[in-house]
Amino acid sequence: MDDFSSLLAGFQIALSWHNIGFMALGVILGIVVGVLPGLGGPNGVAILLPLTFGMDPTSAIILLSSIYWGALFGGAITSILFNIPGEAWSVATTFDGYPMAIRGHAAEALTAAFTASFIGALSGVVLITFVAPLVASFALRFGPAEFFAVFLLTFCSFVGMGRDNRAKIITSLCIGFLLAAVGLDSISGDLRMTFGSTELMRGFDFLVVVIGLFGIGEILLTAEEGLVFKGKHAKIDLKVVLKTWASLPRYWLTLVRSCVVGMWMGVTPGGAIAASFMGYGLAKRFSKRGAHFGKGEIEGVLAPETAAHAAGTSALLPMLALGIPGSATAAVLLGGLLVWGLQPGPMLFVEQKDFVWGLIASMYLGNLAGLIIVLATVPLFAAVMRIPFSFVAPVILIVCAIGAYTISNSVFDIWVMLGFGILGYIFKKLDYPLAPLVLALVLGDRAEDAFRQALLGSAGSLDVFWANGLVSGLVIVALVLLLWGPITDAIAALGRRNESAKAAKAAE
Template sequence: MEALGSLIQGFGVLADPMNIAYMFIGITLGVLIGVLPGLGGANGVAILLPLTFSMSPTSAIIMLSCIYWGALFGGAITSVLFNIPGEPWSVATTFDGHPMAQKGHAGEALTAAFTSSFFGAFVAVLLITFLAPVIAGFALRFGPAEFFAVQLLTFCSFVGMGSESPFKVLCAMMLGFALAAVGLDSVTGELRMTFGSVELLRGFDFLIAVIGLFGIGEILLTMEEGLAFKGKSAKINAKVVWETWKSLPRYWVTAIRGSIVGCWMGITPGGATPASFMSYGLAKRFSRNRQNFGNGEMEGVVAPETAAHAAGTSALLPMLTLGIPGSPTAAVLLGGLLIWGLQPGPLLFIEQKEFVWGLIASMYLGNIAGLIVVLTTVPVFASILRIPFSIIAPVIVVICAVGAYTVHNAFLDIVMMLVFGVVGYVFKKLSYPLAPLVLALVLGDMAESSFRQAMLVSQGDLAIFWSNPLVGSIVTLALVMLFWPVISALLRKRQARQDGGSEVIPVK
C-alpha cells in the first residue's frame, strides 16, 4: 500500500503541464529516432541528453525516458514495413511482421506489435513499482564491500551470461576501465594517464563517449552498408485496430511468457535482443501453428515485441535501486542522473522521493501516450524513410556535434566525439559489444572507489568480501557468473561422457 501511495504522489508530480508536454515531445522524438536508420534508444538519449541540462532533473529524465519508450515503439515500424530492424531487438519482429505486411496485413501487424509492446512494458512497470522500494530498502544495509560486490556481479554477468564472446566482452570492458581511470584520482589527488595534457585532467567525459560510440559509429556503419528503403505502405484505422484487439486475447499465454522472459533478461544484463529471440523461440516451440511461423503468424509478432519492451523497461529497476544499469540506455540515463547531481541507489528513494516516483508514474503514462502516438501517426513516420539517407546522415552528425560541444563548450570535445565514433565503428565491424565498454566507463570510478574504501576499512584484507553471508554470497555468485562458460563446457563434456558410457552395445 505504501508503494501505491507513493505512486499517487508521483502522478501528482507528473500533473505539471510542462512535464506532460515534455512526455509527448519525448515520445514523438523517440518514435522518430526509432524509425531513422543508424539511431536507436541509447543513441537518441545520448545525443539529446545535452539539450536537457536547462530543465529540472524530473522533467529531463521524464523526457529522456519517453524518448526511450518512443524508440522502442518506432523500431517496429521499419521492421514490419521495410524489413529493416529499427533496433537490434526488432530483428525477430521482421520474421513474421514483414510477411504479414507483404500479404496486405501491415495494419494488423503494427497494431499487434504496438499493443504487445505496451503490455510488456506495463508488466515491467508494475514490477518496478512494487519491487523497487523493497530492493532499495534492502540495499540500505550495504557498505563499500557490498556495493563493490554488486558491481562485480554486474561485470561478471556481462562476461559469463552474455551472448557475445567472453574474450570480446572482457576486452571492451578493460578499455572502458582504462578510459574511466584517466584524469585526477579522487582519493589521492594524483594525475593518471594524462600524458602531460591539460585537457585530459577532467578525464574522458562519459557523454562525449556515448555520443561518438553510438551516434557517429552507427552512422559510419550504415553509410558503408549503403542503406536503401523498399517497403509496404500502411494505414491504421479504428476498424483495423479494433479487429486486431479482438484477436489478441487468444495469445495471452505468449504475452505473459514473453513478459516474464523480458523482465528477467532486463533485470539481469541479458538485454532486450536476447529476450526477443528467446521469446520468439519459445512461442514457436509451444505454438499450435508453429508451421506458420516465418510466413506471417501474428503470434510471431506478439512474442518478441512483448519481451523486448519488458526487458527495456525492467532494465531501469537495478539502475534506480542499486545504481547498476541493466542496458546501454539505462547506462546513458545513469550518466544523466550523475550529471544532474543525483546518485542512483537506495538513498535516491529517500532523498529524492518525488523524483523517483514521478519517473515511475511517467512510465505508465508515457507508454499509454506512446501507444496513442504510434497508432495515429504511422503513415507520417513511415514517409520519413522516403528521404534519401545521404540527407539524413549529415543532419544526424550535426546534431551529434552540437550535443557534444554543449557539454563543455570546447572544440576538443567534437574531436573526441569523432575519435569515439571511429572506435564504435571498429567495434561494430569486429563484432565487439559496446555495452560492456559503456558499463565500465560509467561504473569504473564507482567500483574503484567502493573497492578502495573496502580495502581501507579492512586494512588491505580481501577477506572482507567474505566477512558476512550477504557480501560473501554475492561475490561467490559473481565468480560463478564469470567462469560460467568454463563451468557449462565442463558440465556438457561430463554429460557427454556419461551418455556415451551408458550406451548399450548390441550383441551380434
C-alpha cells in the first residue's frame, strides 16, 4: 500500500508541465536516435548526458530515460522499411517486418511493432514497480557460473529450437564466436588474432558488423536482383491502426511468452538482443504458421519487439535496486546518477523515494507518449517506401557509412562495414542464417569471460556448473532446449516412416 501511494506521488511529479515537456522531447530525440543506424540508445544517451548536469536530477533522468524509450520504438522503423536495424535489438524484427513492407503491409507491420514495443515495455515497468524489492536478494546470487548458464541457455535454444538447417546454424554461431574473440583478452590481457593491427585491438564493434551484414548486404542483393521500391505505398490511418489492434488478441500467448522471456533476459545478463532472438525463435517454434516465418508474418514482428522492449526496460531494475546495470544504456544512466550524487541500490528507495517513484511513473507515461508519437509519425516514415530505390540506395550507403564512422570516429570501421556487407551478401546467397552469427558476436566474449572466471574460481573443476540449484537448473533447461529440436524431428521422421511403411503394406 505504501508503494502504491509512493507511485501516485511519483505520477504527480512526472505530470508537471516541465517534466511532460522533457518527456516528449526525449521521446522525439530517441526516435531519431533509433532510426539512425550506428547511433543507438546508449550512444544517444551518453552524448546528451552532459547537457543534463545542471538540471534537476528527476527531470534529467526523465529526459534521458525518454530518449531510451524513443530509441526502443524508433529502431523498428528502418528495420521494417529498409531491412536495416536502427538498433541492435531490432535485427530479429527485419526477418518478417521487411517482407511485410515489401508486400505492401508496412503500415500493419509498423503498427504491430510499435504496439508490441509498448506492451513489452509496459510489462518491464510493471516488473520494476512490484518486484524491485525482491530482485535484490535474487540477483545478488548470480556469479560467473550463473552468468555463463544464462548465455548457454540462449545459444542452446537458438540451435535446438531453430527451424533452419542446424549445421548452418552451428557454422554461423562458430563464425560469430571466432569474430568475438578478436582483440584484447579481458582476463589475460593478451592480444588475439589482431595480426599486428592496432585497429583490431578493440575487436569488431557489433553495430559496425550489423550495419554491414544487413544494410550493405541487402543493398548488394537488391541491386543484383533488380528490385525496385518505387510504387510501394503504406496508407496509414486510424482504420489501419484499429484493424491491426483488433487482430492482436489472437496472438496473446505469443505476447505473454515474449514478455516473460524479455523480463527474464532483462534482469539477468541476457539483454535485449538475446531476448529478441529468443522471443522470435520460440514464436516460430510454437506458432501454427511457424513454417511461414521469414515471409511476412505479423507474429514474427510482435514476438521480437515485445521481448526486446521487455528486456530493455527490465534492465533498469537491477540498476535501480542493486546498482548493477543490466544494459549499456543502464550503465550510462548509472553514471548520470552517480554524477548527480545519487547512489543506486536498495537505500535509494528509502533515501530518494520521490526520485525513484517519479522515475517509475515517468516510465509509464514515457512509453504511452512514445506509442502515440510514433503512431502519429508513421505516415512520414512510411512515405519513404514511395522513393525509387535508385535514390534510396546511395542515401542508405551514406547513412551507413556515417553511422559506422560515428561509433568510434574511425575510417577503418567503414572498411569493416563494407567487408561484412560482402559477407552478408554471401551468407544470403548460400542461405546461411545471419542471426546466429550476430548473436554469437554479441554474447560470445561475455560468455567466454563468465566461463573462464567460473573455472578460475573452482580451480578448473566443471562441478561449479552444478554447484547449486540455480545454475544447475539453468544448465539442465539449456540442454533440454538444445536436444528438443533434434528429438522432436526424429520422432516426426519416425512417424512419417511408420506411415509410409503402413501405406506400402496396405498397397500390397
